[in-house]
Amino acid sequence: MPEPEIAVADIVETVPSALIILDQNLIVQSANRAFYQTFHTSALQTEGFLIFSLGNRQWDIPALRNLLESVIPHRAAVEGFEVEHDFPTIGQRTMLVNARKTMRGGGHDGYILLAIEDVSEERKARKESKRNWQLTQSIVDTIRDPMVVLEDDMTIVTASKAFLTIFGITQAEVQGRRLSELLQQQWDVPALRHLMEKVLPENKPIENFEIEDVFPALGRRVFNLSARKVFQPGNHAHRMLLVFEDITDRKRRERDAIALTNEISHRIKNNLQIIVGLIAYETRWTAPACVQGYQAMQTRIGAISQLYDLISQSSCGRTIAVNAYLTEIAKNLSTSLLGSASSITIEVRAEPLEIDPERAVPFGLLVNELATNAIKHAFPDGAGKVVLSVVQAGSDLELCVSDNGIGIKDKDAASKKASETRGSDYVAIFVRQLGGAIAPSLVEITGTTVRVLFPLRLTPSGGAEPVAA
Secondary structure: OHHHHHHHHHHHHHOOOEEEEEEOOOEEEEEOHHHHHHOOOOOOOOOOOEHHHOOOOOOOOHHHHHHHHHHHHHOOEEEEEEEEEEEOOOEEEEEEEEEEEEEEOOOOEEEEEEEEEEOHHHHHHHHHHHHHHHHHHHHHHHOOOOEEEEOOOOEEEEEOHHHHHHHOOOHHHHOOOEHHHOOOOOOOOHHHHHHHHHHHHHOOOEEEEEEEEEEOOOEEEEEEEEEEEEEEOOOOEEEEEEEEEEOHHHHHHHHHHHHHHHHHHHHHHHHHHHHHHHHHHHHOOOOHHHHHHHHHHHHHHHHHHHHHHHHHHOOOOOOEEHHHHHHHHHHHHHHHHHOOOOEEEEEEEEOOOEEOHHHHHHHHHHHHHHHHHHHHHOOOOOEEEEEEEEEEEOOEEEEEEEEOOOOOOOHHHHHHHHHHOOOOHHHHHHHHHOOOEEEEEEEOOOOEEEEEEEEOEEOOOOOOOOEEO
């Protein structure tokens, strides 16, 4: 018999929870080290005493007394009995008690084993989490835009009242379900799913992701989605906050404005083309000395006409593609000044850049003026090439109009020639309207290049943020 008692004692000391052994009269027979450390007591103050009289009777707890005196005599074991009490030695604590009755010999004598686990911090954390969640839910319900909170597996934890109201669904119908399963699976969009899968692991927020579809009871709607990761420090839990902004009315106004802009631009372009046609008709009957003036006017109006043609074809109506604009200007110059039999060609080399409509007109007129000057003065033998190019140079756009013509023979002539032709009043006006400057012309063995630098971004009046060109 002594050997089993030693083995039992070893087991009792090994258990990490506080453990106390009572006889049938609820007298403490022994306790382990964890019990003494947890409740700041000793064996001399514990063993041989009625459990309810320990210390200053801190164990005389009605709930525990009921368990030991009423429940245990009729049951062999009790699991997870929770006791919340203010212990004088350690303060307010929540204890989880497991009790088991053991019998010896004839079954009339035995012990009661009490395993006591301090779960105070866990319960405190649970209450704190519940309070935080209630606060979170209150915040979510306060926000006017529809919103859902998602787990890392994309299941819905909760949805705001705005979300439930606008989509005519209940909290019970959304909780625990994947976003892609809701309604008629309008949110099951591969591109959105791909982006959302990156939010949690890579901490990459989603901004301005648009979804347009027909929603039950709502009709066609456009929603702007934004998502980001949220977490609570200390519990390593990560969730995703997904906000839905209904931008249907805004998108409708934008589309209406674009459609109106395109329609007006198309009409302006047609009217300008009529004027160009009238000028071309007049050149047939005017004196030869006036033909060049008519043709210059024709190409200038044609450049503006091509701008409005691009605007009328644009889907956004905000910016003009430089390469497409230069191509149209080159076509107009070839048609009005050169003709199909000419040996002078115009080539476009432009990076895929854009310019704001406010500067597109002076830009087009400047290109037209420089190219016209090159065509008129660089090729006395009637053969050659003019290159229109635009590249980004730091924070500027660099426009180059170059030719492989006769060039300029000396610096004095270069100065004089630039002031008379390429440095004309028209060119100076257009450059000033672009907010740019003429860079020094490159004097080459053959040909001439004129470079104009102007800002890539346009700064509106009033100190507002710059607008991308």
